Amino acid sequence: xxxxxxxxxxxxxxxxxxxxxxxxxxxxxxxxxxxxxxxxxxxxxxxxxxxxxxxxxxxxxxxxxxxxxxxxxxxxxxxxxxxxxxxxxxxxxxxxxxxxxxxxxxxxxxxxxxx
Amino acid sequence: xxxxxxxxxxxxxxxxxxxxxxxxxxxxxxxxxxxxxxxxxxxxxxxxxxxxxxxxxxxxxxxxxxxxxxxxxxxxxxxxxxxxxxxxxxxxxxxxxxxxxxxxxxxxxxxxxx
Numbered sequence: 001x002x003x004x005x006x007x008x009x010x011x012x013x014x015x016x017x018x019x020x021x022x023x024x025x026x027x028x029x030x031x032x033x034x035x036x037x038x039x040x041x042x043x044x045x046x047x048x049x050x051x052x053x054x055x056x057x058x059x060x061x062x063x064x065x066x067x068x069x070x071x072x073x074x075x076x077x078x079x080x081x082x083x084x085x086x087x088x089x090x091x092x093x094x095x096x097x098x099x100x101x102x103x104x105x106x107x108x109x110x111x112x113x114x115x
Numbered sequence: 116x117x118x119x120x121x122x123x124x125x126x127x128x129x130x131x132x133x134x135x136x137x138x139x140x141x142x143x144x145x146x147x148x149x150x151x152x153x154x155x156x157x158x159x160x161x162x163x164x165x166x167x168x169x170x171x172x173x174x175x176x177x178x179x180x181x182x183x184x185x186x187x188x189x190x191x192x193x194x195x196x197x198x199x200x201x202x203x204x205x206x207x208x209x210x211x212x213x214x215x216x217x218x219x220x221x222x223x224x225x226x227x228x229x
Binding site for chain 2: 006034044049104
């Protein structure tokens with residue numbers, strides 16, 4: 001039962017253009033969402049997050065959009081840079097009465113930014 | 116320490132042997148998590164520690180897997196009688212428990228069972 005889905009295993013964009021990575025979830029109890037970035041042979045690193053009380057959060061070149069009715073979120077990177085090439089994971093958590101902050105991850109999208 | 120440290124970084128073991136994977140979290144981080152990533156798959160939750168207790172072990176795939184944490188610091192994940200399907204990157208993460216900043220992950224231990 002894949003509660004967090006990233007249906008695009010890979011994405012290729014030109015340097016300077018916008019990268020849009022998508023994520024869908026099924027569990028309506030999820031109320032916090034995060035994006036992680038992972039380079040080969042390294043652990044994932046936190047990129048940006050959004051609470052379900054918001055529909056947008058922006059940090060520099062990175063913006064996350066949340067559409068709760070569609071159970072969909074997306075990460076926009078603009079302008080894309082070659083150093084952004086990595087695997088991007090979407091993650092979600094639900095607070096069930098003070099629970100674990102356990103994150104459920106998607107399968108990742110490999111972004112390649114072409115110079 | 117400055118980050119989450121995991122050891123060994125790579126481990127090759129024969130099927131049927133036991134292995135121990137170690138995680139040193141960031142000092143002061145009360146929450147510690149173990150995940151694994153099998154080839155071509157996402158990160159799969161294994162176990163969560165709050166202090167030295169494990170309120171959520173729901174992701175441990177079988178009774179061959181166990182983990183402990185001592186001194187609210189170091190954690191060890193033990194896999195007994197390893198099988199080839201245990202081959203994966205095992206990732207440890209720690210956090211202060213505040214969801215706004217997610218977790219900090221280590222670089223992982225790549226386990227290969229031959």
